[in-house]
Amino acid sequence: MNFDLTEEQQILVDSVAKFVQNDSPVERFRKLRDTERGWDPTTWARMGEFGWLGVVFPEEHGGFGGQFVDLALILEQLGRGLVAEPLIPSVVLAGGLLSELGTAAQREQFLTPMIEGRTSLALAYAERQSRYSANDCQTRAEKRGTGWALSGEKTWVLNGHAADQILVLARTSGDSLDAEGLSLFVVDGDAAGLERIRVPGMDGQRSALLRLRGVEVGADRLLGEEGRALLPLERTLDRAAAAACAEGQGEIQELFERTVAYLKQRSQFGVPIGSFQALQHRAADMYAETELCRSTMILAAIAADYEDREKRQAEISAAKLQLSRGGWFVQGNAIQLFGGIGVTDEQDEGLFFKRLRVLQGLFGDADWHVARYQGLPGFGSDE
Amino acid sequence: MDLSVSPEQIAFRQEVRQWIQDAMPADIKAKAAGGGHYDHEEQMEWHKILYAKGWVAPQWPKEVGGTGWDIGKRHIFGEELVRSNAPQLSPFGLMMVGPLLIQFGTPEQKERFLPKILSGEEVWCQGYSEPNAGSDLASLQLRAEKDGDDYILNGQKTWTTYAQHADWIFLLARTDASGKKQDGITFILADIKNTPGITVKPFLTTGGTDAFSETWFQNARVPQSNRVGPEHGGWTMAKALLAHERTGIGGIAESKRWLQLCKRIARETPVGKGSLFEDRGVRDRIARLEMRLRSLELLQLRTLAAAQVGRAPGPESSILKLVGTEIQQETTELCMDAMGHDALGWLDSPPEALPAIEQGVASSFNYLRAATIYGGSNEIQRNIIAKQILRLPTA
Numbered sequence: 054m055n056f057d058l059t060e061e062q063q064i065l066v067d068s069v070a071k072f073v074q075n076d077s078p079v080e081r082f083r084k085l086r087d088t089e090r091g092w093d094p095t096t097w098a099r100m101g102e103f104g105w106l107g108v109v110f111p112e113e114h115g116g117f118g119g120q121f122v123d124l125a126l127i128l129e130q131l132g133r134g135l136v137a138e139p140l141i142p143s144v145v146l147a148g149g150l151l152s153e154l155g156t157a158a159q160r161e162q163f164l165t166p167m168i169e170g171r172t173s174l175a176l177a178y179a180e181r182q183s184r185y186s187a188n189d190c191q192t193r194a195e196k197r198g199t200g201w202a203l204s205g206e207k208t209w210v211l212n213g214h215a216a217d218q219i220l221v222l223a224r225t226s227g228d229s230l231d232a233e234g235l236s237l238f239v240v241d242g243d244a245a246g247l248e249r250i251r252v253p254g255m256d257g258q259r260s261a262l263l264r265l266r267g268v269e270v271g272a273d274r275l276l277g278e279e280g281r282a283l284l285p286l287e288r289t290l291d292r293a294a295a296a297a298c299a300e301g302q303g304e305i306q307e308l309f310e311r312t313v314a315y316l317k318q319r320s321q322f323g324v325p326i327g328s329f330q331a332l333q334h335r336a337a338d339m340y341a342e343t344e345l346c347r348s349t350m351i352l353a354a355i356a357a358d359y360e361d362r363e364k365r366q367a368e369i370s371a372a373k374l375q376l377s378r379g380g381w382f383v384q385g386n387a388i389q390l391f392g393g394i395g396v397t398d399e400q401d402e403g404l405f406f407k408r409l410r411v412l413q414g415l416f417g418d419a420d421w422h423v424a425r426y427q428g429l430p431g432f433g434s435d436e
Numbered sequence: 437m438d439l440s441v442s443p444e445q446i447a448f449r450q451e452v453r454q455w456i457q458d459a460m461p462a463d464i465k466a467k468a469a470g471g472g473h474y475d476h477e478e479q480m481e482w483h484k485i486l487y488a489k490g491w492v493a494p495q496w497p498k499e500v501g502g503t504g505w506d507i508g509k510r511h512i513f514g515e516e517l518v519r520s521n522a523p524q525l526s527p528f529g530l531m532m533v534g535p536l537l538i539q540f541g542t543p544e545q546k547e548r549f550l551p552k553i554l555s556g557e558e559v560w561c562q563g564y565s566e567p568n569a570g571s572d573l574a575s576l577q578l579r580a581e582k583d584g585d586d587y588i589l590n591g592q593k594t595w596t597t598y599a600q601h602a603d604w605i606f607l608l609a610r611t612d613a614s615g616k617k618q619d620g621i622t623f624i625l626a627d628i629k630n631t632p633g634i635t636v637k638p639f640l641t642t643g644g645t646d647a648f649s650e651t652w653f654q655n656a657r658v659p660q661s662n663r664v665g666p667e668h669g670g671w672t673m674a675k676a677l678l679a680h681e682r683t684g685i686g687g688i689a690e691s692k693r694w695l696q697l698c699k700r701i702a703r704e705t706p707v708g709k710g711s712l713f714e715d716r717g718v719r720d721r722i723a724r725l726e727m728r729l730r731s732l733e734l735l736q737l738r739t740l741a742a743a744q745v746g747r748a749p750g751p752e753s754s755i756l757k758l759v760g761t762e763i764q765q766e767t768t769e770l771c772m773d774a775m776g777h778d779a780l781g782w783l784d785s786p787p788e789a790l791p792a793i794e795q796g797v798a799s800s801f802n803y804l805r806a807a808t809i810y811g812g813s814n815e816i817q818r819n820i821i822a823k824q825i826l827r828l829p830t831a
Contacts, residue, residue, distance in 0.1 A: 054508040055438045056741045062437075122437050313826050328831040333822035340821055341755040348734035355439050371727040379731070427723035433699075433713070 056351065058126070066126050069105070073134035079401045082135040086257030090215050092137045101170020106144055110152050115165045121292060125299035125354035132303020135404055137258050139173050139212035145296045146211070147174035147220045149289045150237060154277030163218050163239055175216035177207035177263050178286060185421045187222070187286050188232050192265065194223035200271040201225075203238060206264050211415075213261030214251040216242050221265065225280055235283050237276040244268050256408040288362075291369050294416040295353035298372045301412045302350040304405045305380050308387040309343045311402060312336065315391055326390075335386055342379035349375040363429050370422035376412065377419035384409050448509055452516040459485050460522060468521035472693065473796030476601045482523040483556040492554055493530050500538055500546065501554045507740045518692045526598065527684060528560035529553035533606045533625070535680045540665050540673060549604075549625070561628065563593035563607030563651060564674070571816050573608070574617045574671065578653060580609035580624060585660055587611075587624060589633075589653040595810070599636045599649035603629050606677075608670050621670035625662040632656065643803025644783045678812060679753050685811045686760020688736055691729050694767030698722055700793055701774045712774060721773075725766055732759050752825065754817040761807035761814065768801040 058066065077096070085091055100106055109124045110116025128140060144167075151164040151174075166172040183189035192205025203223050213219055219240050227234030240247060248264040277285060313336055316327030326332055353372035359365035384406045388395035395402050417425070426432065460468065464478055474482075486492040494510045496502030505513065517524075534553045537546055552558040569576035578591025589609060599605065605628040612620030628634055633656035638646035665673045699722060702713035712718055736756055772779045775797060781790035783799050808814045822828045 054506065054511065054737060054741060056738050057745075058437065313828070316828060324831065325829045327828040330819075330831070333826075333828050334815065334818040336826055336828060337758075337818035337821035340826060341759055344752065344755055345731045345735055345759065348738055349731045351437060351738075352439070352730075352734050355437060368730070371730045374724065374727045375731045378728075423720055423723050423727070426727060427719040432719075432723065432726075 062123060062126060065108075065123060066130060068103070069127050069130035070133070072103075073130055073136065077131075077134045077136050079135055079404065082137055082257065082404070085137050089251070091257070091259040092139060092215070097138050097173060098170040100138060100140075101168065106140070106148075106170055107168035109144070110148065110164070110168065114152050114160050115168050116152070120355075121295065121357040122351075122354045125295065125350065125357075128296055128299040129303045129306075129350070132300040132408075133307045135257075135304070135408055139175075139215070141293060141296050141300070142176060142210075142212035142216070143167055143174040145293050146176035146289060147216075147218070149292055150176065150220055150276065150285060151239075153285055153289075154237065158273070159239065159276065166217075172217035173212055173215060175210050175212040175219045175261075176222075176289075177210040177213060177219050178222040178290075179209050180206060181208055185417045186230075187290060188235065188283055189230055190222055190224050190235055191229050192221065192223045194225050194236060194238060197269060200269060201238060201275065203240065203265045203268045203270065206262070208262055209252070210261045210263055212259070213263055214249055214259045218242060219263070220276060221263075221268075222282060222286065227280075232283050234280045235286070236279050237282045237286070238270050239274045239276055240265075240268055240270060244270070254411060256411040257404065258408075258411070288365075290416050291365055292357045294369050294373045294422075295350075295357040297412040297415050298346075298350045298353045298369075298376045301376050301380055301409055302346055304409045304412075305343055305346050305383050308402060308405050308409075309339050309383055312339065312387045312390050319392075332390060335390065339383050339386055342382045346375055346379045346383075363431055367426060367429055367431065370417075370426040373417060373422045374419050374426075377422075380409055380413060445508060445512060449512045449516060452513055453519070455489065456516060456520045456522060459489065460520065461485075464523065467523075470792035471697065471794060471796045472521040472523075473799070474523040476598065479523045479526060480556055480559070483525050486525070487555050492525070492556070493534065495531070496534065496554075497538065500550050507737065507744055510740075511737065514689055515692075518689050518696070521693060521696070524690065526559060526601075527681070528562055528597075528602070528606075529558070531684045532562065532677055532681050533560055536606075536664065536673060536677045539676060542661075544661070545625075545664065558603040559598075559601055560604050560606065561596050561599040561602035561649075563596050563599075563605045563626075565595045566592060567594055571813055573674070573812075574621065576608055576610060576621065578607065578609050580611050580622055580658075582611075582660070583657070586657045587622075587660055587663075589624070589626065589656040589658060591653050593651045593653070594648075596636070596649045596651045597647055597810075599628060599651050600638045600646065602636075603627070605634075605651065606664075608674055611670075612668050618671040620668055621674070622667050623664045623670035623673035624658060625664065626656065626658045631658065641803055642805070643799040643801075645799060645803065647803060681811055686732065686736065686756035687764040687807065688729065688733050688756075688760055691725075691760070691764045691767045694764070694771060695722060695726050695729065697793065697797070698767065698771045698774055701771060704791070704793065705774060705776065718774065721770055725763065725770060729763055732756065732763060735759075754812075754820045754825075757811055758814050758817045758821075764807050765804055768797070768804050771797050772801050 104117055105127050107116035108119040109121055112118045148164060148167055151160060167174050178187055180191060194201045194203045203221055219242060221238050221240050223236055223238060224234055225236040246266045246268040250262040252260050252262055254260060316332060316336060317325055319326050349372035353369045356365045356368035387402055388406055391402055394400050464482060467474060491503060493501055494503045494505050494513055498504035537549055564573060566576050580587040580589050605626050607624055608621050609624050610620055611622040633654040635652045636649050638649045641647050702718055703711050705712040739753055775794050778790055778794050781798060
């Protein structure tokens, strides 16, 4: 059992932290949130050059053969600067599935350019009625010639507005709630019959609502085995939940540190407000929750690589609950302790607050993870 | 970072599980199958069994009688003890004064005291609080005055938990009242059974048991060689010991036992045609607490991992105490809620009315209100975090 960073990991963390400090402070995000795309392709290309987009992929897939923890460490540092480039949708969601399920040709065509920072990707799985259930899919793919035609609607597709390719989850057989019969297809962002409606988010990032009206793809665009997409998708969403915990840790840490600094600096009644015991105790509790979040974030990042499904889900759900519960304690109290200026747009704390709230609601919220956790076989046994 | 389980660890878990199964005497097994509410004699019986096996102090260094296990193995061992519902050992020697002596004791003190802490031949208790020195511990007044090679002790200690079972007491005494109150305190060990002038008087807690005592000192004579650390240096000792105490005081293992018990109670409580364990509300409450406990457990492992590479537990162990005791109380509240009408029962309720697994729950539920108070109240822990970690200004 070992929680220390390796030398390579420490170097990685330092270099990402330096990038955020020098090249991507919060002011960069403030400018980007007013643009149509919401993120910067030149910066994305640099991330490709740095190797950050390929860190988790095997070397034979053009990556660097790292562990998920390495990516989590990158995400955490990026969270401290509210970096908006689409790592979670491109690398964790779509990239993860391409690496796991793709043929050599598919990887070369879609994964390699993304790893190099030349393209970005998205995964379209959620639908209006599906909430967090990946199997609840009404979008259909029907055989058309040797290929397929996709029809349906997808909501909250992260980076769906800008992605060069979008992995679309569609039903190739069965009823809308069946576990079997789900398939993934690689759809070009500019495919005929695909309508992309850009949706601005609370956190200043973008997603898309997709309408697919008989979008035709060739047989070579089926990703993985027909009808067997649910299990790999579920694993990918677990990894995405772990990624949300990792990025969220950056925002939580930032909110916590900024609040403590403010308590020392802000004076009322002729003394720094941090000398008041009521506020000191609040800050102490924020510290406890921040450290608990750090513990489970590490746990989730390690568990993301587990083959054992139940173990992986138990740990990641525990972490996602802590991100929501403990993270909420930190973000809510950060705004409270800043007082009135905490709710001004001019102050950065509100931006961290909003991004964190978005991450808490992605890939299963607290209630969903609690429900999943108590449904795992181990919960009911004495082990 | 690595949390992977090696084949060696899997084999180790199997070995520990089998050994506990074989080593646990029948009377303890019977209690383990019930609520797991043990008395002092049963605790010591189990202590001696663990000692004979060489497994009584996994957290100690190997050269003074520890097991030499890394934290991975210690963690597995702890998990198996929880699983077996075996008695928990008195922490005052093994978890508190023992580690302090290892850190600060003279070679003579180590040789004199450590082996008997290990063997269970000598049981320890703690003399910190006084009637007028609770959270403001540094204002303690029990006097230690030098007389030849001895100290003469006069004063009163309170909350000396299980002093009636103890052979020795470690205590904080005032040796200088002239300067800053923290600078005039000395850490002293006293033979509580055989020193004339020491009187122990247990009293009942709301849990219905005599867990606490008051201890009086009237011209009690103790050799100066029983001082740990320098004269007037007791506050440093006290803080170091509290940090050791807090890594265990969060009660993570205890909370796991309570959750385990809560699930058993829920499964054995009929509701309609099924059991209470099928109730979604109850399941959600247990799940949330279990998941939160997992977060804290990881934090504890991080702290222990840091300690293993030589960093002594610091003020961050306050989080373990703060969050751990709150979870512990919540787990007992959950058990009480699961019991429904049975929560009306008490220590002397007959087994026909109160099933064996529910025996003692109400008592512990009451007693454990102390968890957020003892070891430095949780408000004091927040003060420690605010001042020592966050460096917030003083008023």
